[in-house]
Amino acid sequence: MKKISITLTVNGQKKTVEVTPNERLIDVLRYRLDLRSVKAGCLKGECGSCLVLMNGKPVKSCLILAAEADGSEITTVEGLGSLNKPALIQKAFIEAFGYQCGFCTSGFILLGHWILENMPDASEEEIKEILNGILCRCTGYKQIIEAIKLAQKWKRERK
Numbered sequence: 001m002k003k004i005s006i007t008l009t010v011n012g013q014k015k016t017v018e019v020t021p022n023e024r025l026i027d028v029l030r031y032r033l034d035l036r037s038v039k040a041g042c043l044k045g046e047c048g049s050c051l052v053l054m055n056g057k058p059v060k061s062c063l064i065l066a067a068e069a070d071g072s073e074i075t076t077v078e079g080l081g082s083l084n085k086p087a088l089i090q091k092a093f094i095e096a097f098g099y100q101c102g103f104c105t106s107g108f109i110l111l112g113h114w115i116l117e118n119m120p121d122a123s124e125e126e127i128k129e130i131l132n133g134i135l136c137r138c139t140g141y142k143q144i145i146e147a148i149k150l151a152q153k154w155k156r157e158r159k
Helices: 025-032 088-095 105-118 124-131 142-158
Strands: 004-010 013-019 051-054 057-060 073-075
Touching: 013 025, 025 051, 051 105, 057 105, 088 105, 088 142, 105 124, 105 142, 124 142
Parallel strands: 004 073
Antiparallel strands: 004 013, 051 057, 051 073
């Protein structure tokens, strides 16, 4: 199959990758660029484990062809913070125990980050609605919601 060249800005770094026309964004990110926070769950867009931010908007990378993402800016959890300097939302997830097995955590953290950036005063009901697209089998979502609310509080206190 003929390959095409695409360019992505991933976590602030420009990457050029040769892809086949039917290759998914998840496969490029996880297996070609080694971004392990992008999980291959259901591969049907139902679980949300593959969620990334594309041009600042949450998308399920298993539903996006890599060629469709050409020229896009992609953010994964690896682009939010580091071990030595975690992002505010990452600190809140640690503090509020907003993780269990960790499989779905990166999607929730990215959505939490998106909420902080785009809807910093979102109500608990709005947070629940936004989180609706990610499935977690380990918890009742309480700690996840608490982590996002904690990050909102910390962000307000910083102003």
